[in-house]
Amino acid sequence: MIELRDVYKTFERKGVSHEALRGVNLKAEKGDIFGVIGFSGAGKSTLIRLINHLEKPTRGHVFVDGEPLDRYGVKQLREARKRIGMIFQHFNLLETRTVFDNVAIPLVLLKKSKKEIRERVTELLEFTGLSDKARNYPKELSGGQKQRVGIARALASNPSILLCDEATSALDPQTTRSILDLLKRINEQYGITMLVVTHEMSVIQQICNKVAVMENGEIVEQGNVLDVFGDPRHPTTQNFVRTVIHNEVPGSVLQTLNAEPESRLFKLKFVGPSASEPIIDGLIRRHDLKVNILFANMTEIQKTTLGHMIIQLDGAAPVIDRAAEYLAGQGVQIEEVKSL
Amino acid sequence: MNTSITSDQLFRALKETLTMVGFSLFFASLIGIPIGILLVVTRPGGILANKWVYGILNPVINVVRSLPFIILLVAIIPFTRLIVHTSVGTSAAIVPLILYIAPYIGRLVENSLLEVNPGILEAAEAMGATPFQVIWYFLLPEAFGSLILTMTTATIGLIGATAMAGTVGGGGIGDLAISYGYQRFDTFVILVTVAILVAFVQGIQSVGNRLARKARRES
Ligand SMILES: Nc1ncnc2c1ncn2[C@@H]1O[C@H](COP(=O)(O)OP(=O)(O)O)[C@@H](O)[C@H]1O
Numbered sequence A: 001m002i003e004l005r006d007v008y009k010t011f012e013r014k015g016v017s018h019e020a021l022r023g024v025n026l027k028a029e030k031g032d033i034f035g036v037i038g039f040s041g042a043g044k045s046t047l048i049r050l051i052n053h054l055e056k057p058t059r060g061h062v063f064v065d066g067e068p069l070d071r072y073g074v075k076q077l078r079e080a081r082k083r084i085g086m087i088f089q090h091f092n093l094l095e096t097r098t099v100f101d102n103v104a105i106p107l108v109l110l111k112k113s114k115k116e117i118r119e120r121v122t123e124l125l126e127f128t129g130l131s132d133k134a135r136n137y138p139k140e141l142s143g144g145q146k147q148r149v150g151i152a153r154a155l156a157s158n159p160s161i162l163l164c165d166e167a168t169s170a171l172d173p174q175t176t177r178s179i180l181d182l183l184k185r186i187n188e189q190y191g192i193t194m195l196v197v198t199h200e201m202s203v204i205q206q207i208c209n210k211v212a213v214m215e216n217g218e219i220v221e222q223g224n225v226l227d228v229f230g231d232p233r234h235p236t237t238q239n240f241v242r243t244v245i246h247n248e249v250p251g252s253v254l255q256t257l258n259a260e261p262e263s264r265l266f267k268l269k270f271v272g273p274s275a276s277e278p279i280i281d282g283l284i285r286r287h288d289l290k291v292n293i294l295f296a297n298m299t300e301i302q303k304t305t306l307g308h309m310i311i312q313l314d315g316a317a318p319v320i321d322r323a324a325e326y327l328a329g330q331g332v333q334i335e336e337v338k339s340l
Numbered sequence B: 001m002n003t004s005i006t007s008d009q010l011f012r013a014l015k016e017t018l019t020m021v022g023f024s025l026f027f028a029s030l031i032g033i034p035i036g037i038l039l040v041v042t043r044p045g046g047i048l049a050n051k052w053v054y055g056i057l058n059p060v061i062n063v064v065r066s067l068p069f070i071i072l073l074v075a076i077i078p079f080t081r082l083i084v085h086t087s088v089g090t091s092a093a094i095v096p097l098i099l100y101i102a103p104y105i106g107r108l109v110e111n112s113l114l115e116v117n118p119g120i121l122e123a124a125e126a127m128g129a130t131p132f133q134v135i136w137y138f139l140l141p142e143a144f145g146s147l148i149l150t151m152t153t154a155t156i157g158l159i160g161a162t163a164m165a166g167t168v169g170g171g172g173i174g175d176l177a178i179s180y181g182y183q184r185f186d187t188f189v190i191l192v193t194v195a196i197l198v199a200f201v202q203g204i205q206s207v208g209n210r211l212a213r214k215a216r217r218e219s
């Protein structure tokens, strides 16, 4: 569990103060993969660094598994940090140590026995698919492999929380996917709560169940990923959603529209089961009208399908009204649009 | 070619140089390396940031470093006498050599440690490492290759300084070159001493480079 309560952070530099966080409230329950998305400079790194107190809040409180970190002394804080793993955009591995020794470091700090270290590291390397790289140095690894080492190292001390600051931002899309799969697997297998900071909506889409959108040090929108994706309110959120869900009608289609002045346009949105039902088929069978699909898009989020569609209905006005009622009855959110 | 020195004299000078370099390098490292570490950890934003320690240490090192060796040598004669109970000879030369090279090593070590990727220190802190653990398990190993080069540079600087140690009767290769080669126009001595010094410096530098490459896993 991670909770930020009314957190402010002001940086002072050469007499100029800068409010990096302004009244942030956030709560990630146990087992959540909580995504924080925002453009560069929004305050995401500052936020994540507050959670393990690499940065102290100017005002407000931070709780990790119910522990009030801001009231801890140095020693207690160090102990608490051992229960919070962290991975970084640029991996931050020791270049002069082998993969094995890098993963072993947190255990060495905990003064574990040689035997215990060997067993735990071997297990972690196997879990992250690095068994054959144990004797290699970070220099000899690809970006994806380096991040796997970072993940194995973060897990070594059995943390209950994992903080990921732009963990896939330095990786290509394919490697990103495999790292995200690994994070998801860790979350499911060990129930570790994760806070994932990113500027890529696809990361949120693939693994998060909750999301907060940040701008200028404030959270402008937050909630379940499905709700936020399905109904983005804030312009910034809408911008981010648009990067993964395209619900714009292509220009070439728009040009053919004007040809049929009698027809009416509807925007449809369906979530979950209704998305896979043959709704359009039912619509055509039950109503005497012409259906023209201008645009359709299906996105999977959290194993649930989110569908967007723009259709043009051509027929007698009362028939079209009844058709719209029918769709609404099927659990489809329907909205008539005058123009696109 | 005519020369007035014997091979015994040459060997004795060689031994004196090695003694001076060896002892002063050892003791200066004992002082200089901790100073370098202290400068890095107490600087603003360091893991043990401390205005007082850094604010005092930093200018003190600058002052000592701004003194030319020859001045330092003479200025601290009373101190030298206190430590080694004499103000002439090889052991008397070692005291000012240490005082001269230790702050230099401190600065070089500081620079080496500052080169370490701050992200690694952040990772260490996030793991809950104590300041000692950060230094021991993260900072020093990551800077090791660079520290070897630092010590190489310090050693070479030290060889240069030993040449002036002849002034207090420290002896050594440099002294031989000055008192025989320069003052008595003995060209042979000049050539031999220059050759020896060049060989020293070359040898130390190439060994240093090789070790540093190995430490950095570049081999
Ligand atoms: N240590 C610091 N000192 C001064 N300003 C900082 C510091 N860290 C971050 N900032 C400022 O806070 C703002 C948010 O930074 P950051 O949290 O890194 O954003 P993000 O990770 O979203 O790109 C930026 O304007 C940045 O310049």
Ligand SMILES: [Mg+2]
Binding pocket: A044, A045, A046, A166
């Ligand atoms: Mg950032």
